[in-house]
């Protein structure tokens with residue numbers, strides 16, 4: 001079957017100039033022509049965070065900025081956990097103020113995330129979800145949205161989880177991986193036993209619900 005290459009919403013990507021998705025803006029970059037998210041990634045916490053927060057506060061007010069992130073917690077990096085927690089919490093407060101959802105980067109800190117979920121008054125989407133289904137079920141129980149990427153193409157256990165994860169809380173993304181997003185839509189639609197058009201329609205709906213996009 002011929003898989004088309006366009007028109008699939010890419011929930012989280014790093015490809016400059018791409019449309020039909022949410023571009024993860026880098027610090028100091030000009031506002032892109034597409035929808036974008038802006039945040040301070042736990043990997044990129046600078047020694048002086050003030051200018052970054054200044055930038056972020058401006059970015060989130062932009063009408064095409066639809067989410068705060070990626071931001072979150074990473075248990076595999078050297079950055080002090082207290083600093084990560086503080087930077088994450090500040091971004092949750094910003095998201096609450098501007099009423100835009102959070103795109104979360106989370107590595108080995110999913111149980112800690114539950115604590116932050118109580119503070120967030122906006123939806124939280126864990127992007128690049130590729131963890132065990134026990135973690136996934138826990139996240140599902142606490143009303144997280146999950147965005148899945150390339151791992152779903154290869155990991156059988158993750159595929160089993162995608163089968164049961166509710167379609168109305170699901171997004172798909174390329175992140176920084178180089179592959180055809182249509183292939184991921186194709187895989188997920190067959191896992192769910194629905195057509196690729198139906199899946200695409202559901203995700204478009206999810207996007208509109210989550211981001212309140214009007215066009």
Ligand SMILES: [Zn+2]
Pocket residue numbers: 012014024070175176
């Ligand atoms: Zn990313």
